[in-house]
Amino acid sequence: MRKHMIRLPGDYDYVGVYLTNVCHLSCPYCITGHHGASYRAERLRQLIPSQWIEGLNRLELPEGIPVTLQGGEPFLYKGIWEILENVRHKVDILTALPPLLDRERFLRLKTLDWNKRETPYPTIRVSYHKGQNDYKELIRRLAELNDIVSIGLYYLDHPAYEQEEYQEVKRFADEHGVELRKKEFLGLWDGKIYGTFLYEDAVLGQRKGVRVLCRNTVVPIGPDGTVYRCHSDLYFGRRALALGNITDESLEFPRGHLICDNYGLCSECDVKVKTNHHQIYGYTSVDIRFPDRGAIRELQEAKNTDNQGRLLRNARS
Ligand code: SF4
């Protein structure tokens, strides 16, 4: 049976495709484990490349939105090369550039078109993690890829790192003609929560015990194709709350807000104030409402979509 196209609402800003939860590094601050989430605890089932290609090609994306391959480490998913050659969208990649990944491997691809688009930022974003990988080795390898793909190095601005080290990395990157950017540290360090969040108590690491209405404009898709409502649901593996699977015959994204009882365990990615895909600052992925209990009860009782839409509009006003 022919599967339906999957249309994303026009204001959606990001599609994160988590090809694998496996990674060659073990960063102690890895965001996938915040609040005790189990995302990387054991190897998750993975779709095969043909399932990803079919599913991703069914997505109808808003103008200017790529799919972003990430993980874990997306290059540890062997089928990534097949996906890059056969997906019709532009593709960004978040990686720590595992060893043995070199210029020749990229040049063996039938096309690099997936990487060709005008952006104010590198579309392959390589992260340097102090104590886990070596910035000199990374910068030398990035320099060899610079003329064939859009690529840059991201330095995690961790509160424990000396500013002098950043200057050293910057000098080395400049010498090699490699773009270097800083990445904000998010989460708890030494008793303090770092990051700028629209909803401060959303990332406290424990359920606040309030029932909220939440609407997300990013789409995290897990290694087995599960389409989650938010990053917290992905990292905690809350499949029962998922929107569906990219291999489903049809899949629709909610236009309105959804009920959530996990407020307080939100992922920093979803509630931080950041730039959108145009690099305009002030965007936050989720819109969270705190309606009174009566409005929530009415919403739960709503039996059909029209009725639910009306109630959601009421809850918003
Ligand atoms: S490289 Fe990224 S995914 Fe891997 S452990 Fe470090 S922070 Fe986590």
Ligand code: SF4
């Ligand atoms: S309130 Fe937090 S945990 Fe709940 S759906 Fe929204 S982002 Fe996810």
